[in-house]
Amino acid sequence: MRIGIPRALLYYYYYPMWKTFFEELGAEVLLSSRSTKGILAQGLKYAVDEVCLPVKLSFGHVLDLAGKVDYIFLPRMVSVEHRKYICPKFLGLPDMIRCLNGVPPLIDVNVNVYRRDRDLYATFQKAGSYLTGNQLKIWTAYRRSLAALQKYNRLLQLGLIPEEALAVLEDRVKNEPLPYPADLNVAVIGHPYNIYDPYISMNLIGRLRSMGAAVYTAEQVPEKIVIKYAERLPKKLFWTLGQRMLGAAFHYLDRPDISGLVHVAAFGCGPDSMTGELIERQAHAQQAPFLSLTLDEHTGEAGVLTRIEAFLDMVRWKQAGAAGL
Numbered sequence: 001m002r003i004g005i006p007r008a009l010l011y012y013y014y015y016p017m018w019k020t021f022f023e024e025l026g027a028e029v030l031l032s033s034r035s036t037k038g039i040l041a042q043g044l045k046y047a048v049d050e051v052c053l054p055v056k057l058s059f060g061h062v063l064d065l066a067g068k069v070d071y072i073f074l075p076r077m078v079s080v081e082h083r084k085y086i087c088p089k090f091l092g093l094p095d096m097i098r099c100l101n102g103v104p105p106l107i108d109v110n111v112n113v114y115r116r117d118r119d120l121y122a123t124f125q126k127a128g129s130y131l132t133g134n135q136l137k138i139w140t141a142y143r144r145s146l147a148a149l150q151k152y153n154r155l156l157q158l159g160l161i162p163e164e165a166l167a168v169l170e171d172r173v174k175n176e177p178l179p180y181p182a183d184l185n186v187a188v189i190g191h192p193y194n195i196y197d198p199y200i201s202m203n204l205i206g207r208l209r210s211m212g213a214a215v216y217t218a219e220q221v222p223e224k225i226v227i228k229y230a231e232r233l234p235k236k237l238f239w240t241l242g243q244r245m246l247g248a249a250f251h252y253l254d255r256p257d258i259s260g261l262v263h264v265a266a267f268g269c270g271p272d273s274m275t276g277e278l279i280e281r282q283a284h285a286q287q288a289p290f291l292s293l294t295l296d297e298h299t300g301e302a303g304v305l306t307r308i309e310a311f312l313d314m315v316r317w318k319q320a321g322a323a324g325l
């Protein structure tokens with residue numbers, strides 16, 4: 001059986017876990033192609049206008065898999081963490097996708113660990129039942145998929161971006177990549193599906209690195225530090241991704257070795273409009289160099305490039321001033 005996984009949305013968090021699970025049960029896993037103008041155009045054509053840019057892009061990725069696989073794995077993400085929810089757009093995604101013509105059947109199992117972490121196993125049991133009735137096999141595949149995710153997260157914490165971490169996990173490179181030569185450190189905060197997709201982000205991370213900036217993202221910050229810094233807010237955030245971005249941003253703003261912060265938001269994202277504002281206020285309060293980028297389907301590459309260059313000039317100018325040069 002061939003199972004397709006769209007290279008979009010929470011692929012950037014969970015792909016090694018999902019891939020390991022299905023492969024352990026004997027399936028062949030096929031990823032959609034990398035994001036391109038054509039994939040985005042397909043998404044824009046078929047998604048409703050109201051959804052955010054990453055969800056529109058995910059439509060294009062699903063359509064890229066049509067005709068190539070027996071099933072598309074598109075779990076209904078409700079909660080990925082105890083007592084927290086994830087953006088409701090993830091919840092409705094399988095229903096939106098099912099309305100498209102020509103899409104293969106979906107494996108749209110519920111992921112909801114709001115009450116108990118152990119509820120995750122029931123999700124895998126259901127997903128596994130598409131391939132086998134053997135509960136021992138499903139349990140073993142589940143345990144191995146958790147181990148794969150742990151390995152992946154460890155690589156992300158070491159500073160690898162998902163593409164690099166996957167290359168290490170899949171033995172496509174012999175050694176972990178060496179750090180890029182850099183004369184300053186910059187934090188890039190945004191949803192993983194925005195900042196790590198080189199097409200939609202206009203290769204923001206690659207550009208910063210090539211301009212001499214070492215990039216730090218929320219995925220490098222251990223969970224307990226994220227929680228500690230997010231507690232600075234007077235009220236607890238109940239969104240997993242929002243809390244991760246806020247906690248990481250506050251942490252980086254406190255670190256003297258981080259010279260500036262870039263916040264990346266997607267057009268049409270409600271949560272981003274609030275978390276972005278909170279991060280910007282904090283950056284201004286601490287007089288930290290700050291750049292806010294909002295991505296949409298019309299964003300021009302030249303404009304983004306100019307803003308990144310101006311931002312890095314400002315950071316270097318500030319550093320030189322502080323050093324009395």
Ligand code: SF4
Nearest residue numbers: 052087089266269270
């Ligand atoms: S958090 Fe924002 S960008 Fe992510 S799916 Fe929800 S609305 Fe879209």
